[in-house]
Amino acid sequence: MSNLALTRSHVLFQEAQQLLPGGVNSPVRAFRGVGGTPVFIDYAKGAYLYDVDGNRYLDYVQSWGPMILGHAYPTVVEAVVRASERGFSFGAPTQAENALAHMVIESVPSVEMIRFVNSGTEATMSALRLARAYTGRDKIIKFSGCYHGHADLLLVQAGSGVATMGLPDSPGVPTETTKNTLSVAYNDGAGVEQIFRTYPDDIAAIIVEPVAANMGLVLPQAGFLERLRHLTQHYGALLIFDEVMTGFRIGLGGAQERMNIKPDLTCFGKIIGGGLPVGAYGGRRDIMQLVAPVGAMYQAGTLSGNPLAMAAGIATLNELRKPGQYALLEHKSQVLAEGITRAIRDTGSAVRLPRIGAMFCLYFCKDPVTDYVSAKKADTARFARFFWHMLEQGIYLPPSQFESCFISLALDDAMLEETVRCVERALQEEKRS
Numbered sequence: 001m002s003n004l005a006l007t008r009s010h011v012l013f014q015e016a017q018q019l020l021p022g023g024v025n026s027p028v029r030a031f032r033g034v035g036g037t038p039v040f041i042d043y044a045k046g047a048y049l050y051d052v053d054g055n056r057y058l059d060y061v062q063s064w065g066p067m068i069l070g071h072a073y074p075t076v077v078e079a080v081v082r083a084s085e086r087g088f089s090f091g092a093p094t095q096a097e098n099a100l101a102h103m104v105i106e107s108v109p110s111v112e113m114i115r116f117v118n119s120g121t122e123a124t125m126s127a128l129r130l131a132r133a134y135t136g137r138d139k140i141i142k143f144s145g146c147y148h149g150h151a152d153l154l155l156v157q158a159g160s161g162v163a164t165m166g167l168p169d170s171p172g173v174p175t176e177t178t179k180n181t182l183s184v185a186y187n188d189g190a191g192v193e194q195i196f197r198t199y200p201d202d203i204a205a206i207i208v209e210p211v212a213a214n215m216g217l218v219l220p221q222a223g224f225l226e227r228l229r230h231l232t233q234h235y236g237a238l239l240i241f242d243e244v245m246t247g248f249r250i251g252l253g254g255a256q257e258r259m260n261i262k263p264d265l266t267c268f269g270k271i272i273g274g275g276l277p278v279g280a281y282g283g284r285r286d287i288m289q290l291v292a293p294v295g296a297m298y299q300a301g302t303l304s305g306n307p308l309a310m311a312a313g314i315a316t317l318n319e320l321r322k323p324g325q326y327a328l329l330e331h332k333s334q335v336l337a338e339g340i341t342r343a344i345r346d347t348g349s350a351v352r353l354p355r356i357g358a359m360f361c362l363y364f365c366k367d368p369v370t371d372y373v374s375a376k377k378a379d380t381a382r383f384a385r386f387f388w389h390m391l392e393q394g395i396y397l398p399p400s401q402f403e404s405c406f407i408s409l410a411l412d413d414a415m416l417e418e419t420v421r422c423v424e425r426a427l428q429e430e431k432r433s
């Protein structure tokens with residue numbers, strides 16, 4: 001599957017570039033972070049993606065997280081088909097919205113009420129509007145390298161595609177819109193405290209990825225999230241966890257359950273829609289009561305709570321709530337991580353492998369990565385070579401150093417072993433080139 005051969009993917013990409021900016025509908029998938037051109041996906045089943053040229057790949061992107069059960073999981077497919085036979089969209093309430101709301105509220109104790117939207121971007125944008133409405137304050141704190149979607153106020157020192165392309169903060173975002181967005185280094189609790197001392201009555205909220213998964217994968221250091229919780233409580237600001245990636249992935253109760261911290265508001269996406277377009281924000285009842293129509297904070301959407309997306313979300317969470325699922329996922333993740341660690345050691349490669357639950361990444365650098373500055377020290381050229389060696393062996397990784405890999409329940413022992421063998425070969429090749 002040489003990238004130089006004229007494949008069907010190449011032909012489609014050439015056409016796409018005439019039709020869509022960069023040939024894609026979301027920048028990272030254009031492969032600019034690794035060079036070359038993207039493979040076009042034909043279909044997916046279980047642990048595998050199949051491209052339009054007939055190649056098969058073990059998928060560690062999983063639509064950036066949601067396909068935790070594997071692709072086209074039978075009960076999820078059945079639920080979506082059944083729902084579609086009853087109509088696609090009503091713009092009116094349905095029972096399915098109650099059902100999914102119950103499931104999220106039961107699984108995530110900090111969430112007492114929830115509002116479904118269509119994407120993570122909508123969720124974070126709305127949660128921040130709500131935090132500002134609730135506190136009557138304007139300033140927000142975010143962390144450099146964290147990515148919370150592409151709303152204007154959050155495109156400050158953003159990770160994900162912005163990091164992958166090495167872009168400055170986006171043109172088209174008026175300074176007025178971001179002047180109240182204060183950016184601090186991830187894991188820098190002292191920096192956050194300093195901002196609170198400078199603006200004790202002005203901070204509406206801190207928004208944070210409790211595990212930062214848009215600059216590779218950066219774990220919170222001991223005490224960091226606790227300090228954010230303490231500072232927000234002390235200064236009357238809200239703590240918002242962006243669990244679009246970690247929610248229902250690193251545990252049924254997300255990062256907040258794993259780390260035992262109760263945020264005021266949480267943003268969800270990905271898994272709660274089972275791969276269909278869904279986001280949500282939820283949290284304390286007294287705060288959520290400010291959302292229209294019960295309160296004055298306005299936010300709306302015709303496709304919010306869409307019946308097909310609700311059906312996919314319910315079916316996915318039904319599977320995840322079965323006993324032992326997260327233990328199984330942890331086991332698979334541990335087996336894979338141990339194998340990759342061995343491969344790194346045996347090949348003598350300077351690679352870091354942060355992991356939490358079924359999320360991991362490989363940083364091509366010697367020193368630990370704790371924030372955006374250290375993440376950017378990773379050697380992206382080495383990563384790109386490694387990526388292509390993996391793709392050539394049928395392993396699909398995120399086409400960027402600054403994204404996380406995801407493990408699904410569909411990966412069996414043989415697939416995990418195969419992945420480890422491919423990592424070892426790719427690391428050897430990468431060292432040689």
Ligand code: HOZ
Pocket residue numbers: 026027028029064160161214403
């Ligand atoms: N921003 C997404 C990952 N963090 C990538 C979205 C996509 O390209 O589909």
